[in-house]
Amino acid sequence: MSLLEVRGLDITFRSDTLPVTAVSGLDLEIAESEIFGLAGESGCGKSITALSIMGLLPPNASASGSILFKGMDLLTLDKESKRRLRGKEMSMIFQEPMTSLNPVLTIGYQLAEVLFTHLDMSKRDAMDKAVELLKAVRIPSPEIRVKEYPHQMSGGMRQRVMIAMAVACGPSLLIADEPTTALDVTIQAQILELIERLREERKMSILFITHDLGIIAENASRVGIMYAGRLVELADTADIFNDPRHPYTIGLLGSIPKGKGTQLRPIPGNVPRMQDLPEGCKYENRCSYAISACRTAEPFMYKVSEGHFARCIRTDEVRWNS
Amino acid sequence: MELLRVEALKKYFFSGKGFSGPDKVLKAVDGVDFALEKDSVLALVGESGCGKSTLARLVLRLTTPTGGRVFFKGQDVFAMGREELKSFRKSAQIVFQDPFASLNPRRTVYDTISEPLIIHKIGKRQDHKDVVAEILRTVGMGPEVMTRYPHEFSGGQRQRICIARALAVSPEIIVADEPLSALDVSIQAQIINLLMELKKSTGISFLFISHDLRVVHYLSDMVGVMYLGRIVEHAKADDLFARPFHPYTEMLLASAPKISVGDMKKPEGIRVASAGGEAPSPFNIPSGCPFHPRCPKRFGPCDRVVPKLRESEGRLVSCHLWHNPE
Ligand SMILES: Nc1ncnc2c1ncn2[C@@H]1O[C@H](COP(=O)(O)OP(=O)(O)O)[C@@H](O)[C@H]1O
Ligand SMILES: Nc1ncnc2c1ncn2[C@@H]1O[C@H](COP(=O)(O)OP(=O)(O)O)[C@@H](O)[C@H]1O
Ligand code: SF4
Ligand SMILES: [Mg+2]
Ligand SMILES: [Mg+2]
Numbered sequence: 001m002s003l004l005e006v007r008g009l010d011i012t013f014r015s016d017t018l019p020v021t022a023v024s025g026l027d028l029e030i031a032e033s034e035i036f037g038l039a040g041e042s043g044c045g046k047s048i049t050a051l052s053i054m055g056l057l058p059p060n061a062s063a064s065g066s067i068l069f070k071g072m073d074l075l076t077l078d079k080e081s082k083r084r085l086r087g088k089e090m091s092m093i094f095q096e097p098m099t100s101l102n103p104v105l106t107i108g109y110q111l112a113e114v115l116f117t118h119l120d121m122s123k124r125d126a127m128d129k130a131v132e133l134l135k136a137v138r139i140p141s142p143e144i145r146v147k148e149y150p151h152q153m154s155g156g157m158r159q160r161v162m163i164a165m166a167v168a169c170g171p172s173l174l175i176a177d178e179p180t181t182a183l184d185v186t187i188q189a190q191i192l193e194l195i196e197r198l199r200e201e202r203k204m205s206i207l208f209i210t211h212d213l214g215i216i217a218e219n220a221s222r223v224g225i226m227y228a229g230r231l232v233e234l235a236d237t238a239d240i241f242n243d244p245r246h247p248y249t250i251g252l253l254g255s256i257p258k259g260k261g262t263q264l265r266p267i268p269g270n271v272p273r274m275q276d277l278p279e280g281c282k283y284e285n286r287c288s289y290a291i292s293a294c295r296t297a298e299p300f301m302y303k304v305s306e307g308h309f310a311r312c313i314r315t316d317e318v319r320w321n322s
Numbered sequence: 323m324e325l326l327r328v329e330a331l332k333k334y335f336f337s338g339k340g341f342s343g344p345d346k347v348l349k350a351v352d353g354v355d356f357a358l359e360k361d362s363v364l365a366l367v368g369e370s371g372c373g374k375s376t377l378a379r380l381v382l383r384l385t386t387p388t389g390g391r392v393f394f395k396g397q398d399v400f401a402m403g404r405e406e407l408k409s410f411r412k413s414a415q416i417v418f419q420d421p422f423a424s425l426n427p428r429r430t431v432y433d434t435i436s437e438p439l440i441i442h443k444i445g446k447r448q449d450h451k452d453v454v455a456e457i458l459r460t461v462g463m464g465p466e467v468m469t470r471y472p473h474e475f476s477g478g479q480r481q482r483i484c485i486a487r488a489l490a491v492s493p494e495i496i497v498a499d500e501p502l503s504a505l506d507v508s509i510q511a512q513i514i515n516l517l518m519e520l521k522k523s524t525g526i527s528f529l530f531i532s533h534d535l536r537v538v539h540y541l542s543d544m545v546g547v548m549y550l551g552r553i554v555e556h557a558k559a560d561d562l563f564a565r566p567f568h569p570y571t572e573m574l575l576a577s578a579p580k581i582s583v584g585d586m587k588k589p590e591g592i593r594v595a596s597a598g599g600e601a602p603s604p605f606n607i608p609s610g611c612p613f614h615p616r617c618p619k620r621f622g623p624c625d626r627v628v629p630k631l632r633e634s635e636g637r638l639v640s641c642h643l644w645h646n647p648e
Contacts, residue, residue, distance in 0.1 A: 041506040154600055184369040184533065186597035189577035193595040200592065211507060213535075214579030217586060218593060243588035253583045255511035257540035260560065266511030270476040287492070322584055 002029040003172055003205045004053070008065035009162060011048050011057070017225050020274050023049055023115075023229045026065070027268040027301075030173070035199060035206045037220030037237070039213055039252075041271050046209045047230040049307065050175045053207070054092050055082040069173070088118040090173040097158040097182045101150040107134070107161050108146030114160045114168045133164040137194060156187035158277075162192065164248035167198055175207045180215070192219055213252060217241055222307075228282040234301070235308040245318050262322075281312070289314050324395075325527050326358040326381065331390035333376050348604050350376040352551035353390070355631070358428065358495070358544075363521060363528040365538040365559070367574065368548035369601050374531045374576070377548075378497050381529065382414055383407070394495075410509045414444045415488035419500035421480035425472040430485055431458075431466035460583055461486045461516060478509035485516065489524075502537060514541060535578045539563045547571045550604055550612045557637035563639045567621045567639045573597050618644060 011023035023045040029187060031034045038046050041268065052063045067074040069090065074082065094100055102110060111133055112126035129147070131144060134142035137160040150158055159179060166174055176195065180188035196219060199206055208220055216223050216237065223240045225233040225248065233246040244250050254265035269286045278284045284294045293313060301309040333351040334368040351373045353540040358364045366374045379385045381392055383399050392399040394410055402410055418424045425434060435457060436450045445453055455465040481501060488496050498517075502510045504518060514537060520526060532538050538559070545562050547570065555568040562625055566572040576596035599616045602608060608615050614624040623642050631640040639645075 041508060051529045120542060125404055156600055185535070185577040186573060186595075187597035187600060189579075189593075189597050192579075193592060196592045212579065213507075214581045217581050218579045238588050241581070241583055244583070252507055253581075255508045257511075257514065258581070258583070260540060260541075264511045264515055266515060267508035268354055268512075270478060270509070271506055320583055 002031065002068075003032050003070065004028075004030040004207070006049075007063070007067040007068070008067055009049065009052065009063060009067065011045070011052055011061055011063045014060045014062075019277075021141045021229065022061075022274050023052075023063075026229075026231050028224055028231065028234065030205050030207060031222075032172070032205055033199065033203045033254045034222065035164070035196075035208050037216035037222045037223045038207060038209045038226060039211060039216050039223065040226035041211060041252075043271060043274070044226040046226060047177055049179050049226075050092065050207065050209055053110045053173075053285045054086060054090065054175065056086075056092075072165045078197070084118075087114060087171075088169040089171055090175065090176065091169075091171045092175040093159070093166050093179045095178040097155070097162040098150060101158065101160060103150055105149070106146065107148055107150065107153070109166060111146070111161070111165055114165050129168075130164075133168055134161070134200075137161070137164045138166075141162075154187075156183055156191065159183065159191055163191075163198070165196065167202065167204070170202060171204060173205050173207065175209070177209045178211070181210070181212075183271065188215075213241075225264075228277050228279070229274060230311060231301070232283065233309065235304070239308045243304075243308075244320050245308070246283075246312050247289045247314075247318055248283050249310075250318065250320055251286070286299060289318055323360040324357050325360045326529070327393040328354055328356050328377075329393070330355060331377070331380055331392065332388040333373070333380055333385065334388040340534065346605050349551050349607055350604060351380065351387075352607070353553070354548075354553055356546055356553060356556060358493070358529060360527055361521075361525050362544065363530050364544045364546060365530045365532060365542035366546050366548055367532065367535065369574075370533070371601065371604065372548040373551040373604070374548060375499055378416070378499050378529065378531060382416055382497055383410070384416075401448055408442075412438075412491045415491065415493045415496045417481075417484050417488050417494040417496060417498045417501045421477055421484050422472075424484055425480055427472050428453045430469055430471055433487075434472075435486050435490050436481060438487060442491050444491060457486045457489050460489060460520070462512075474515040476509070477505050478512060481505060481509075481513055482516065485513075485520075489520070492524075493526060495527045497531075497566045499531045500533065501530075501533065502534065510537070517541060535563075535575060536581075547574065550601065550607050552612065552640070553631060553638070554613065554640050555638065556631070557592065557639075561637060564611065567634065567644060568613075568641050569617045569635065569643070570613050573616070573618075611640075613641075636640055 006028045009023055009026040012018045013022055040046055051057050053067055063075055108130045111130035115121045115126040115129055116123055130146050131142045134145055139145050139160050180191050220237050223237050224231050227248045233249045251267035267286050278294045280297050281299050283289045299311050299313045301311050302315045304310055331351055331354045335348040336345045352634050432454055435454045439450055463482055530542055542559045545559050545612050546553045549570050555571045566575050573596055610625040610627055611629050614620045629640040629642050631638050634644045
């Protein structure tokens with residue numbers, strides 16, 4: 001059974017002029033204990049999709065459709081129940097841990113706070129548990145580290161602390177929004193290993209958001225590729241990399257250098273603003289496969305094979321060739 | 323021909339003049355030697371804080387060294403007089419990571435690109451329009467953009483404008499400090515192709531700083547791997563990526579996520595991070611081999627004897643595994 005089921009999600013921002021639709025008709029499912037990778041370039045709607053699941057959209061945004069989590073629709077759930085889910089049943093980590101940590105409180109106190117707010121634990125027990133959590137995220141000398149403040153730690157250590165806070169109450173869903181983007185590759189590899197171990201030990205599902213397809217290739221079991229607020233391709237990880245069937249996915253893959261001498265095939269043009277998207281297929285103006293039919297109506301998701309879908313009317317002809 | 327030579331270059335920052343104890347010394351660049359041949363790309367890689375940007379600034383004489391020398395075509399850059407320095411400033415250009423911060427928001431594209439022409443008295447004023455149009459063409463932009471302002475462009479287009487500004491004075495070397503980091507993947511690929519074309523068509527040499535190993539392999543001829551202010555391995559890009567010699571290079575390469583299209587295999591189980599620990603503070607560089615606390619291959623002499631950067635099978639490595647520590 002899916003843990004999370006997003007159906008027809010639309011997210012719209014109010015503005016002084018016309019409202020801007022930043023996410024449109026998004027469907028996705030995350031199974032228990034799987035890592036679902038969500039990829040796409042900046043501005044395509046990854047973060048606000050995550051925030052809408054967490055119930056943390058900014059006040060000028062509104063969401064419609066449905067987000068079923070363990071059978072409950074998060075979009076209609078009352079505020080108080082949502083607040084209780086957050087941090088306990090589902091939690092989120094971000095690219096920059098410093099923005100979510102309080103600079104004037106110790107690491108230990110902030111961890112303990114999560115525990116006694118959600119788990120009805122005494123402050124004393126919570127402080128002991130904090131040390132254990134730091135150990136679980138493999139922070140060296142946790143007994144000393146609990147007494148430190150965020151600025152005394154490196155970026156990698158702070159991200160470990162964020163992960164400890166996020167998994168403190170044993171959530172079934174962890175949303176990780178570019179958690180390693182600000183880190184060096186060496187530290188990134190350590191954090192990815194940690195996330196993967198925690199997932200396995202705790203049977204958590206993970207929504208892993210990144211712009212780095214390499215991370216997806218190595219860590220996710222299923223992948224959604226987003227472009228301009230739409231999911232354009234959805235498949236098992238091996239299928240995305242072995243048989244990509246949306247021209248945008250092919251464009252992204254062709255943009256990654258793969259050894260000397262190979263031809264780089266960048267996508268022409270620029271990542272569009274949500275305000276000036278083409279009428280039909282949103283990728284039409286950058287797409288080498290585009291025909292006139294692409295301009296008239298927005299394609300829906302075509303089934304390529306079991307579990308593999310692409311939002312392209314020509315998906316049958318679209319192939320990667322190296 | 324050798325374009326650039328760096329000898330025993332050092333940059334220390336002194337800080338923390340406290341009531342107790344001596345000054346603390348941060349060794350940002352701690353004895354670097356390398357040479358850059360004409361018509362080639364030398365990449366510098368290494369974790370953040372290892373001194374790449376400081377080294378770039380030293381090479382361009384944007385900061386003064388604590389020790390060591392930089393030679394541009396045989397001339398000591400820090401001993402140059404006014405005229406020589408002016409000509410050096412023309413020959414050596416820089417492109418930064420952030421194309422947003424490095425363009426003046428109140429100047430049009432034409433103003434931005436023609437400014438170096440005016441400063442260096444290149445060509446006649448009335449010809450500048452044509453010159454600028456030609457440079458814009460080289461970076462893949464049309465002449466119609468000349469009257470527009472930076473905010474009207476996307477990140478990739480702004481980086482093209484920065485590159486155009488660097489090209490305006492026909493430099494011999496461009497130092498590019500993480501020029502792709504702020505850009506989206508699809509836009510990065512456009513800029514990589516542009517840099518490759520420039521390399522082929524102009525003979526400009528590049529000192530290319532990047533943390534993206536895939537890009538480095540693709541773009542560079544030589545690679546210098548830096549750790550805590552020193553170069554620990556210096557080799558042909560192909561050699562280095564085929565088989566890293568230094569354990570730190572090995573760790574870096576193993577940490578980068580692999581990607582292959584068409585023949586991807588499902589990874590089995592948890593990929594154990596090959597990288598142990600984090601780089602120590604440059605205030606406190608470990609004894610012996612600076613890498614020894616994180617090195618999975620350390621042995622007897624590693625925590626006592628500093629390895630020297632020495633030749634081994636056609637490349638330079640500083641590791642006791644490759645040279646007897648005598
Ligand atoms: N606070 C906001 N106000 C108005 N529009 C916003 C806001 N945040 C995001 N958007 C819009 O939503 C789009 C998607 O943003 P985001 O989810 O942050 O993208 P990603 O995480 O994929 O880079 C943006 O392109 C922008 O149009
Ligand atoms: N102006 C400065 N004053 C003090 N320390 C500096 C200064 N510039 C750089 N550093 C320090 O020098 C080291 C190397 O920095 P940098 O050259 O920017 O590294 P990189 O570009 O490889 O990330 C870092 O520890 C950094 O904090
Ligand atoms: S000198 Fe020793 S510690 Fe340093 S890299 Fe070589 S084996 Fe490792
Ligand atoms: Mg985001
Ligand atoms: Mg730098």
